[in-house]
Amino acid sequence: MTLDSPLPAGYRFRRLTADDDRAVIDLDSWAFPVPVEPDEIAKMPSPLSWDRAVGVEADGGSPGGSPLVAMHASYPFTHFPVPGGTLPTAGLTWVGVHPQHRRRGLASAMLDLHLARCRERGEPLSALYAAEYAIYGRFGYGRAADDVRVTLPRGAALRDVPGASEHTVRIEHADREHHGDLVAAVHRAAGRDAAGLGVNRPGWASPETPELQAHRWHDAAAFRQGFETRRIVVVERAGEPRGYALLRRKLDWDVTGPRGTVNVGEAVALDAAAARALWGVLVDLDLMSETRPFVLAPDDPLLGLLVDRRSADLRVADNVWVRLVDVPTALAGRQYAADVDVTLAVTDTRLGENDGVWRLRASAFGEATCDRSDVAAADADLALDVRALGAAYLGGTSLSELGGAGMVTERAPGALARASTAFGWPVAPVCSWVF
């Protein structure tokens, strides 16, 4: 795997291994300051896939410290959900540069190396969560999904759903041994057939590696911020799990009485009745005054269940960002919501292989092909940067919205409306956990 990519003078790439764990934690705590000592973090299982972690060393290093001054890594998603299918995808993560070495081009060099390695591994997509919004557009990533954050008042009124009362509820300490398989199975089922529509939910990635799973189930006291250990609510119908939520509570008091908070890490239900049963529990826990789900899809059933949506103080956040590393493979590797036959003049200043005109042909919810076209760029139906293609790829941002912001240019009248419909998807993309 290549490490042969240009860096500013005085720096070199080096593969990282498990022996670098402590130096990686020290560097990471420079990039992401947290109120937890590196010694404590070192006791946690590392989520990294070391064969995909690359460091940057500086000549001379830092005085009294490690020569490691920057790093990046990626998680392998062999089955990252895209509209109507899955594709191998690199989940870029742990991008960090020591503050003393920032703005010298280290992140740019790491991103170029990352994209080259994705191509070598045959991963047509890369996805990430962005620490800051303005960083990743220049590297060809587009904001591909949004999620919503809400704060639910205690006892928030929920619409009735027939069948909800037929569920039983278990509230237990959450641990991997007892709940790992259940959580994985319900999460997978919810992504495969979102809300029983017979179509999948793009972006709904699973933590695939043993390292990531161990890290996600590890419940480090140092990161709980006064909240209790992790708990789980499981709703079942006829003995079969139909939904779950991972949560923690924290009890506070003021003169008017208890004002506890419920933080919900992940809440997943397989149908409307299970969602109603689950949320009925989550908004009515004794001594709590509000419930805060972490990440919800913009079309999560909870939003439709709320009788008064305004009471939920809804805010929108960017969720996963997507980068098409191999444009034809990525475009042919998803399904489309309508028949489409369109030529796209794609600009990609970092990966020249993607640059040029591509002809995409697909039948609604069926096969798709994408081939290089000999149409001149000026005559293609639509012109767009690879970043806009990434934003539209999971069906969460419409090409017409991007066109309205000047990020897609229509050359053939009607092409933007048709392509926009085809690139859409009946289920909003979202990833339910941050990687």
Ligand SMILES: CC(=O)SCCNC(=O)CCNC(=O)[C@H](O)C(C)(C)COP(=O)(O)OP(=O)(O)OC[C@H]1O[C@@H](n2cnc3c(N)ncnc32)[C@H](O)[C@@H]1OP(=O)(O)O
């Ligand atoms: C997927 C993830 O892992 S997200 C985590 C990202 N990491 C962090 O936020 C941790 C704290 N920050 C850092 O470690 C670093 O500042 C990084 C990684 C964000 C940037 O690293 P640097 O080596 O300073 O970036 P580099 O010098 O290559 O800058 C490249 C370009 O991005 C711009 N840029 C860098 N960081 C930012 C930012 N936070 N916001 C906006 N623009 C930025 C630079 O100005 C530069 O622009 P230019 O090409 O027009 O001159």
